[in-house]
Amino acid sequence: SQQGEEDPQALSIQEGENATMNCSYKTSINNLQWYRQNSGRGLVHLILIRSNEREKHSGRLRVTLDTSKKSSSLLITASRAADTASYFCATDATQEYGNKLVFGAGTILRVKS
């Protein structure tokens, strides 16, 4: 069953604007990860935030995690047309045979130039 649920399903913004995507999950996690997928391609890891962290930055990316609300957000600042892609959150929880990620349905971001 899916754990991560992204919101919104789709987002369209102008180049230069900020884009915010949200993710909610249901159970305890070790960490939460965000991935990006360009059309018709595989996923690429963007950033990982541990369960004991509240905020993390990587370039134009800012991720927050609120474990009390079981939610995370991904902020892309000063967006570019090249940021157009689908973005997925994935939760990492301990399993019997090593960890596995559970992905949400994703947010489709379109950045218009």
Add this chain to the structure above:
Amino acid sequence: DVKVTQSSRYLVKRTGEKVFLECVQDMDHENMFWYRQDPGLGLRLIYFSYDVKMKEKGDIPEGYSVSREKKERFSLILESASTNQTSMYLCASRWTSGRMATQYFGPGTRLTVL
């Protein structure tokens, strides 16, 4: 750089055919995964393997089997392909390094079953 490759980018098969999807990783990762991706459903885990000859069912294993005879290779098998198995198939691998391992994905195989 970690590299995960998949044998085909596009594949067209007929109903009832046996289909093999191959995945190879070059970073000595212990864990390997097969997902399918469908619009609006995100990625759903079919099977995963945490070691050679070891496999575990994911969320949607029905109609699929897997094989991991060598550490670098993880194969997904559709014994008798059906039209509802038309999908994008993604392979991934990762280390089991504590609890911080990220996954590396292959480019995907878009399978069409006619």
